[in-house]
Amino acid sequence: LYGLLPTIVALIIALGMFAVFRSTLNALTLGCLASLIGFGMDYTLHVLQRAFTEQAQGLERTAALRLAIRDTGGALLLATTTTMACYLAFLVAHQPFLHDLGLLAALGMGLSCVLSVTFLPALLVLLPQPGPPRLPRTLGLPRLSATVARYPRSILALSLLLSLVAAGALWLWPPRFETDLRNIHAANSPTLQVQARIATLFGGSHEPLMLLVEQSTEAQVLQDLQRLQPTLQAMIQDGLLAAVTSPAMLYPEHAAQHAAVQPLHTRDIPQLLAVLRSTLANAGFDERAIHDYSMRVQHALSHRESIDLATFRRLGFDTLLQPLLAHDARGAVGVAMLFPTNDLWTHATRDAMSQRLTTTLATEGIQGTLSGLYTISAASATLLSGDFLRITVAAFLGVIGLVILHVRRPWSISMVLLPIGCGILWTAGVCALGGFTLNFMNICILPMLLGTGSDYGVYIVHRFTSSQRADMPDTLRIAGLGVLLSALTTLEGFGTLALSVNRGLASVGLLSCVGITACILAALTTLPAVLQLWSQPPPREEAGSCVCG
Structure with a gap:
């Protein structure tokens, strides 16, 4: 309970400070609050x-608290600054929701550290002692320490093997970004189920493509859309499209109007209307109810020449055109709704459709743009991949720079960073083998792992060097226990996300659990094995082993 209070107070203060800069919180930032408690x-x-x-x-x-803060203060400072650097790296992204997450997390981590060395000691001194002091449980660390001391080379060999397998998996199956935004929602989402049912009943894709054509006037837009109709009809014949809805299908071009009007020149209009009324009456329609309809038909048949767009609207077709054709001070825009036969969530199917349309637009000299959920998803994946690289590079440089400034010794620097390298490589290998995809929610995990893995290395290396590099059991008993408890609480925080019905948040929890597990394994096995070998004195030659002549 004592350990939880400073964190909760820190998050409350961080939320208050965050509200000064942002008036709203996005879903990802809210979902990660539980994980920030663990951190x-x-x-x-x-x-x-x-x-x-x-x-x-x-x-x-009181003396114990002073000693604890004095001995762990340097490690706490470095761990906090590296973690904050990883979160502040989110500010280099182009997506605003990543800025919010990074800013709130950095504030929360910094305040948690400050309250841990100020508010927490004051609280412990003022509160009564709950009972006689007892040593914390070792959680199996003495046995682990004995294993590391006995088999350091075997542990390093196993770590190297895991790293090679992970590197091979990454080479064969590099990470992919999720382009199907439906896969970040709940699998049993009623909206997705309705979409699937509509697609099953009526055929075609769940989501239409929108082809936007821009021109100076509505008449010019219609002319361009009419020039596209042969290509769209050919795509229907080829099975690429299931259906098309376009203003050009509602308002025929003048040549088609003329061809339709020509037969009317040889017909008796009053006789046609009489046949229409009698046929409807024989079918059971009330004559008074169909009077307005027959008058509109008579008015339409009276046009012996092709009609312009304004007349077409006045004839009662304006309500059909409004969703597909509009204009403002900047010009006119028309929309053709294209319903693909199959979903376009993969690059191959999407490219096959877009290339054919863009080629036609270029050939006809038409200014058109493809839009819709498919293209937005693909563009978002491209932007996220760029943000992913920028955040990772910025976080990595921040961690490296802070570790170098604090540690300064090359060998110690490499030891601090060892859990990061192994943990991230093993995590990436597991994701590659499991076919795990990155999305705009779980993209934040790698920078978090950079901060977490460096923290584990900082605590263990700091304790090991404080014990004159000679007491690995003491290092694991003191620093190792703290690292293990930290990892368990962080896993618990992220585990709540893994249980979410929202597949995006669940992927955040799952990926973070895998990453933290990999980092803690590297920190408690691989790193101690290297330190154990480093601390062993070189073998000396036995006395009398030299043969003298």
């Missing part, structure tokens, strides 16, 4: 675990 508790856990250990060994509470 924020890391700092309090390290302080509490060290303080409780010292108290159990006979030190007074």
